[in-house]
Amino acid sequence: MEIKGKDKRDIAAELFKKYAIVLVLILLIMILSLLSPQFLKIGNIKNILRQISVVTIMSFGVNFVIITAGIDLGLGSYVALASVVSAIIAKAGHPVVFALLAALGIGLLIGMINGAIISGCRIPPFIVTLGMTQITRGAALLITNGKPVSLLGDGYTFFGKGNFLGIPMPVVIMLLVFVISSIKLNNMKFGKYTKAIGGNETAAKISGINTGLYKFYAYAFAGLCCGIAAIVLTGRIDSGQPGLAIGYELDAIAAAVVGGTGLNGGIGTMWGAFVGSLIIGSLNTGLNLLNVSSYWQQVCKGMIIIIAIILDERKNRVKA
Amino acid sequence: MNAEIKNIRQGEDDYLLKVEDVTMKFPGVLALDKVSLYVKAGTVHALMGENGAGKSTLMKILFGINKPNEGEIIFKGRKLEINGIHDALTNGISMIQQELSPIKEMTVAENIFLGREKMKGILVKAKEIEKDTEKLLKELNIEGIRPDQKMKELSTARMQLVEIAKAVSYNADLLIMDEPTSAITEREVEHLFEIIKDLKKRGIAIIYITHKMDEVFCIADEVTVLRDGKFIDTKPISKITKNALIELMVGREIGNIYVKTESKPGDVMISVRNFSKKGQFNNINFDVRSGEIFGLAGLVGAGRSEAMMSVFGANRPDTGEVFIKGKKIRVRSPKDAIKSGMAMLTEDRKAAGLFPMLDVKDNIVIANLEAFVKLFLIQHKEIEKCCKCEIDKLSIKTPSIFQEVQFLSGGNQQKVLVSRWLQTSPDVLIMDEPTRGIDVGAKAEIHRLMSDFAASGKAVIMISSELPEIIGMSDRVLVMHEGEQMAILNRDELSQERILAYAAGEKV
Numbered sequence: 026m027e028i029k030g031k032d033k034r035d036i037a038a039e040l041f042k043k044y045a046i047v048l049v050l051i052l053l054i055m056i057l058s059l060l061s062p063q064f065l066k067i068g069n070i071k072n073i074l075r076q077i078s079v080v081t082i083m084s085f086g087v088n089f090v091i092i093t094a095g096i097d098l099g100l101g102s103y104v105a106l107a108s109v110v111s112a113i114i115a116k117a118g119h120p121v122v123f124a125l126l127a128a129l130g131i132g133l134l135i136g137m138i139n140g141a142i143i144s145g146c147r148i149p150p151f152i153v154t155l156g157m158t159q160i161t162r163g164a165a166l167l168i169t170n171g172k173p174v175s176l177l178g179d180g181y182t183f184f185g186k187g188n189f190l191g192i193p194m195p196v197v198i199m200l201l202v203f204v205i206s207s208i209k210l211n212n213m214k215f216g217k218y219t220k221a222i223g224g225n226e227t228a229a230k231i232s233g234i235n236t237g238l239y240k241f242y243a244y245a246f247a248g249l250c251c252g253i254a255a256i257v258l259t260g261r262i263d264s265g266q267p268g269l270a271i272g273y274e275l276d277a278i279a280a281a282v283v284g285g286t287g288l289n290g291g292i293g294t295m296w297g298a299f300v301g302s303l304i305i306g307s308l309n310t311g312l313n314l315l316n317v318s319s320y321w322q323q324v325c326k327g328m329i330i331i332i333a334i335i336l337d338e339r340k341n342r343v344k345a
Numbered sequence: 346m347n348a349e350i351k352n353i354r355q356g357e358d359d360y361l362l363k364v365e366d367v368t369m370k371f372p373g374v375l376a377l378d379k380v381s382l383y384v385k386a387g388t389v390h391a392l393m394g395e396n397g398a399g400k401s402t403l404m405k406i407l408f409g410i411n412k413p414n415e416g417e418i419i420f421k422g423r424k425l426e427i428n429g430i431h432d433a434l435t436n437g438i439s440m441i442q443q444e445l446s447p448i449k450e451m452t453v454a455e456n457i458f459l460g461r462e463k464m465k466g467i468l469v470k471a472k473e474i475e476k477d478t479e480k481l482l483k484e485l486n487i488e489g490i491r492p493d494q495k496m497k498e499l500s501t502a503r504m505q506l507v508e509i510a511k512a513v514s515y516n517a518d519l520l521i522m523d524e525p526t527s528a529i530t531e532r533e534v535e536h537l538f539e540i541i542k543d544l545k546k547r548g549i550a551i552i553y554i555t556h557k558m559d560e561v562f563c564i565a566d567e568v569t570v571l572r573d574g575k576f577i578d579t580k581p582i583s584k585i586t587k588n589a590l591i592e593l594m595v596g597r598e599i600g601n602i603y604v605k606t607e608s609k610p611g612d613v614m615i616s617v618r619n620f621s622k623k624g625q626f627n628n629i630n631f632d633v634r635s636g637e638i639f640g641l642a643g644l645v646g647a648g649r650s651e652a653m654m655s656v657f658g659a660n661r662p663d664t665g666e667v668f669i670k671g672k673k674i675r676v677r678s679p680k681d682a683i684k685s686g687m688a689m690l691t692e693d694r695k696a697a698g699l700f701p702m703l704d705v706k707d708n709i710v711i712a713n714l715e716a717f718v719k720l721f722l723i724q725h726k727e728i729e730k731c732c733k734c735e736i737d738k739l740s741i742k743t744p745s746i747f748q749e750v751q752f753l754s755g756g757n758q759q760k761v762l763v764s765r766w767l768q769t770s771p772d773v774l775i776m777d778e779p780t781r782g783i784d785v786g787a788k789a790e791i792h793r794l795m796s797d798f799a800a801s802g803k804a805v806i807m808i809s810s811e812l813p814e815i816i817g818m819s820d821r822v823l824v825m826h827e828g829e830q831m832a833i834l835n836r837d838e839l840s841q842e843r844i845l846a847y848a849a850g851e852k853v
Contacts, residue, residue: 038372214723217723228691229711231679232765235678
């Protein structure tokens with residue numbers, strides 16, 4: 026077969042496939058801003074970014090897990106547990122730093138437990154994390170006796186309500202997590218190895234990759250991101266509650282998948298997850314501005330996710 | 346030449362299959378360029394060419410997997426548009442693919458009759474299907490396989506026999522076999538040829554794709570050669586020689602097929618002692634010196650791959666010790682093995698070698714990624730430089746190092762894997778069936794790489810089921826039979842008969 030340099034049409038086709046979701050986002054923004062002149066106002070944009078921050082932080086973390094061909098269904102509950110522990114420490118008068126470290130620590134710990142069980146015992150991640158959802162949610166309810174822990178002080182709420190150089194703190198933190206996750210995925214061994222494990226675990230082992238260890242890292246990092254998300258969420262509502270973030274894991278996974286991370290593993294980008302989250306977030310905000318009921322919004326969100334997965338499968342199908 | 350043959354043949358009407366001026370384009374690649382093929386009923390028509398020549402692409406068109414951009418297919422006298430595999434099967438075209446994809450958790454019977462199960466209302470008549478399978482296997486004289494066995498229990502060789510049975514059971518008029526003997530032994534090849542002769546008598550046409558010259562001259566009536574997506578020539582087997590055929594395929598003169606540089610064995614690089622694992626291999630002992638190519642021969646299922654995977658740390662043995670350059674090493678995982686200077690090219694590149702959605706450069710550097718990491722960050726530019734150099738050195742045909750490796754041909758994929766392992770600067774390179782499913786040109790290149798590597802003062806352990814390869818390349822050969830070490834033969838003791846005898850369990 027002749028291998029010639031790709032002609033312009035092929036290059037265009039490949040670029041299109043790679044950046045299709047950006048086009049979708051742009052298209053969506055254009056449509057929404059036509060339908061509602063409020064849409065492109067700075068205040069609204071800040072709003073969207075702030076609203077998606079918690080879920081987006083979680084999706085950066087779970088992105089690694091999905092790339093290894095795993096899944097984590099418990100993210101929302103981890104956020105809840107991290108939130109209540111953190112809030113209790115803050116409320117008890119301890120320095121904010123300890124409260125923040127507690128949130129990160131809880132998230133990380135849960136992630137490490139997940140990683141250890143999944144790597145060590147070879148139980149499907151679906152089941153392990155499903156169990157963890159119940160355990161962590163239950164723990165959060167036990168610790169708080171079902172009641173919220175509120176009024177945590179300005180030191181804490183800064184991270185949810187404050188601003189840094191004019192940018193809302195949640196957005197700052199989201200961008201920070203984005204940068205760090207991107208570097209981990211694209212510029213560190215961790216990223217390459219997770220892609221290898223998701224692409225062909227057997228080949229990864231033969232190539233000398235410690236697959237158990239890197240899967241462990243992936244789940245641990247997802248947990249850590251939940252801890253970070255918990256700080257932002259708790260700071261914003263000035264309250265640690267056991268009932269927080271219910272269903273957020275599905276949104277986080279949806280953002281990653283819409284952004285091109287295949288559920289079968291081996292493929293995915295951080296900017297894709299970001300764009301995926303922006304698409305869902307823009308749609309939600311846009312529909313709000315148009316006074317569409319939130320029930321319809323849920324239906325819409327579900328449709329987008331399904332369409333995204335269908336398109337993703339056709340694009341990424343491994344040659345038969 | 347193309348036009349001449351077309352003119353002669355367009356006049357004749359007794360061609361079962363006429364492929365005319367078929368063109369197939371993929372992004373960046375012209376896979377087939379106005380290719381024609383004429384096949385008569387009741388004949389075996391061999392299709393040969395280097396990897397990437399377009400053979401598999403053409404067959405995928407016939408089997409409905411791809412649609413050509415241009416060209417016509419005339420089958421049984423009628424113009425045919427084949428839309429999908431089901432269409433191909435209903436029209437009387439059946440195919441055994443090169444890469445086996447059986448459904449491992451289902452039984453032999455279920456696999457064979459998948460999609461056309463006999464039903465009683467809404468229930469599947471499982472018992473009848475098993476009976477039909479047994480009849481089919483008996484008709485084809487296939488022994489040792491029960492219809493109710495799960496596919497995952499079968500060896501690769503037996504899986505291939507099941508695939509053959511399945512393809513035959515469609516009672517097709519045209520049967521395409523893509524490398525049907527890549528995973529089976531000499532005895533089973535003979536068996537297959539008997540099946541083929543029987544099918545010929547029934548008037549069935551067979552398109553036989555292979556790289557194995559001996560087989561072509563044994564079983565084929567005509568041979569067509571493709572090169573770089575173009576039709577080169579069609580000749581009756583009686584009117585062409587092996588060398589002439591090779592020259593048609595590669596377009597240049599070929600000297601000796603096996604590139605074997607004589608080397609002086611030096612110090613012992615690797616010693617394997619008392620390697621045993623119940624049910625797989627027993628008491629394997631051997632040394633390999635620097636400069637040596639050590640062959641591991643035996644029938645499929647002899648335990649060679651299992652034994653070497655064990656040495657490489659991917660299959661924990663019951664007992665066994667490995668010494669590299671005289672020092673005992675603990676190998677608990679492939680990572681340990683790599684650190685100690687071993688590298689392993691696995692048997693099945695699709696299952697255990699390649700990362701299909703990652704690109705060429707990632708596939709090349711993955712086993713040695715740490716060498717490109719400074720201060721926790723991957724040095725992308727260095728990787729790119731290194732990989733560009735590698736694809737030149739090994740003549741890997743790819744549009745770029747950013748091409749997803751699943752789009753490369755088999756031979757080039759194998760070269761990517763060789764490149765990966767050479768990156769780790771090993772002292773001992775273990776290669777399991779290094780030239781399986783690869784064309785003559787790429788094969789010679791891999792053999793040259795093997796020779797050069799050994800000659801540079803390293804050791805090569807080569808598992809191969811191809812006797813000419815074993816005899817042509819090895820300095821010494823260990824023959825295994827059902828897990829037992831039968832003999833270690835020196836180069837001057839090597840002969841097909843002797844190796845086969847040991848491989849079959851006879852003590853010579």
